Amino acid sequence: MLEQTAGEHVIDLLKAWKVDRIFGMPGDSINEFMEELRKQQEIRFIQIRHEETGALAASSHAKLTHQIGVCLSIAGPGAVHLQNGLYDAKKDKAPVLAIVGQISSTLVGTDNFQELKLEAMFEDAAVYNRRVQTAEQLPDLLNQAIRTAYAEKGPAVLIVPDDLFAQKVKSKEALTSSIYSSPIIRPEEKDLKEAVTYMHESKKPAILVGKGAEGAAEEVLAFAEKIKAPIIVSLPAKGMIPDDHPQNMGQLGQLGTKPSYDAIQEADLLLLLGTAFPYREFLPEDTPAVQIDIDPSVIGKYYPSRVGLVGDLRSILPWFTNGLEEKNDDFLQTYIKKRENWNEELQQDIDKETELLQPQQAIAEIQNILEDDAVISLDVGSVTVWTARYLRLKKQKMILSSWLATMGCSLPGAIAAKLAFPDRQVIGIVGDGGFSMGMQDFATAVKYKLPIIMVVFNNEKISMIEFEQQAMGNQPEATDISDIDYAGFARACGGIGYTADSREELRHALKLAASSEVPVVIDAHVENLPPLPGKVSYQQGIHYGQYMIKSMFSKGSTTIPPIKKGLKRL
CATH class of the missing domain: 3.40.50.1220 (TPP-binding domain)
Structure with missing residues (x-):
């Protein structure tokens, strides 16, 4: 009777499920599984710099391809870092498998180094959440986990003490199979x-x-x-x-x-x-x-x-x-x-001559280099508004964190997109707040030679939150962020970085980035305009007026602060 390690069984099953990449960071509670990954070539291990990036990338992979995304982490801190990306997958109904290491099976429950109650921690985030007790269980539980992720459209978590991966398992009659059949449902x-x-x-x-x-x-x-x-x-x-x-x-x-x-x-x-x-x-x-x-x-x-x-x-x-x-x-x-008239207004916003680069103008310049089959990885914040309103998509595909709306999703999404579709243009649109949340993984794009284009809308603000505070009638608090030389950071990582202070500079940078064979960051310094809704409510108008009055008196001024041009639809 043929014997394999439980880890070898896992590799074979992942191949059967057509898994071709895993996002993760090695560590001491998954070292045995890493050894099994090392010995084969079909499944590519993508080493990320932070497990949150790995989980968000796995979620993005699932959204783009409709195939299960897989991420891997150690016990303790690595597992904690996965949570945000797994919640994103759950909220956006993306099938994801998280293989989470645990301390040795003989030590579980002793409160040993890096041990956490992982089953309890993942219970709300996952549609399937089990700890493997024996090596013999592992293949069948893996099949169950992946099938549940597909059936319930969400993240499945399989917690595995690392020593189990190395244990020999005799081939036996299988309880499960590596297939999923989608039902056809029709109403009465x-x-x-x-x-x-x-x-x-x-x-x-x-x-x-x-x-x-x-x-x-x-x-x-x-x-x-x-x-x-x-x-x-x-x-x-x-x-x-x-x-x-x-x-x-x-x-x-x-x-x-x-x-x-x-x-x-x-x-x-x-x-x-x-x-x-x-x-x-x-x-x-x-x-x-x-x-x-x-x-x-x-x-x-x-x-x-x-x-x-x-x-x-x-x-x-x-x-x-x-x-x-x-x-x-x-x-x-x-x-x-009415839509034609609205489009004419938007075009006027794009075409107007301004001293400072404005967000809608930056979107228009991205539009000019956008290829027909491009993938847009959009972050959360005011860039979401500018992109939704001004970017015109035809056959292109766009992904974002829609229900969880987690900042920092654009870079992991761009990495996942370029790995899934290496021949397609991939552009990340992100604010400086979102990019700086996880920009360390730009180094991951460099390492794997992924020529993505990250356009950072840099206004030194968490501008969506600032606008929300203003719309409530309050003065902005803690929404300023210190500037970073994002172009210099990109170069320090081994990529290419451009700084754009004007529309002409941005146009030139995008043209160069479009033909680049290495990852690019464009640090686009944009004016901080309020991302007003298309229909401003009466209460929003009243509250914004209250903010302006508060601002005037707090500064001891007798002059009402000027209203930016971007407020014309109030």
Whole structure:
């Protein structure tokens, strides 16, 4: 009977699951598994400088490829560092496997060096969370972990005392297999007919489409064109529906457009397709809604839908498209015109001559070098607003930390994207606050010769938080951050760094970066403009006025502070 170490079994199973890379940092509670990784060539170990980067990269890999992302850490501090990336995967429904080392099985429970109660620590973050007790269990538990990650779309954690990897395991009758089969789910016909009734009666339907529509863009567009509905796209779904499609009104919410907000408010029927949009204040009060989602738990979760249909959009939408009559397009044409007017305003913002480089101008320069199949790895903060509003995506793909909204996700996402798609252009868009949270792993991009382009919007501020404080009527507190020479840092890591203080300098730097064969950081010094929502509420306007008055009196001034040009939509 053939004997292998448990670690060898793990390697074979990971290959069977088509895992080709693992993100991690070696250490004393995974050394036996590292030895097994060393002896084979098919699975590439990507050594990161911080385990949070590894987990975020694994999550990004899963979002981009729909294949499981894998990360590896030691017990104790390494395991603690994984948490943020695993929560990102859970919130954004990305299948991830975390193999977490533990102290020797003979010492577990003795409160030894670096021992933590890992099962308790990961319980909330993971959809599957088990500690392996014996080497014989390891192969079957690994299969269970990966299958659960796929089935429940989230992170699975397998905690393994390192000595178990080296123990011999006799081949035995397998309890599990290395396959996952996706179910085909279809709603009942009575629910479909009820939804049709609402659609027939509607004269002003509007569609809000989310990440759940991935892979169903053609079906969404055919349906929208048939019922003559404006389409509003959630931020995680940006790029699924081409931004230049006439029915695309843009995003909704603080980073959205006024046409999208107005269309939602005026609609007499709201169609929620693959989205659980959580920002209730941007949705209508009591407009009837039909919601379609593969996940039954989100039906009616954030908006009181009249009809809920559980299933795949690719199979459900053609049923409506083929059965419905075309509607009058007066409502749609009104909003196509509003969107055109909005786009003209955005273009004026981009084209205006300014003394300082402004964020929307920086986005426009990125647009000029953007390749058709590029991947954008977007960070969290004011850069999210500028990118959502001004960057026009057609066939490109964009990833971000959407539900957890963790700063520092752009660099790990860019690393994962370039490893997954080495022939595609990868651009990271990040603020100075987000980049400085995990910039040490730019050295990882250099080590593995990944020619990513990281554009750092440097305003020496945590500007989104500053604006939020101002919008509450408060004076900004602790939102200034000290400047760093990010271009010099890139060069110190072995990459290329450019500093851009003007639009012309940024244009030149981007042109050079686009042809670079090594990682690049562009330190773009941008003016700190408030990232105002497309629709500013009355309360936001009042609170911003309160902030200005507080600012005036705190400085002992008798002059009201000037309003920046960026506030014109107040």
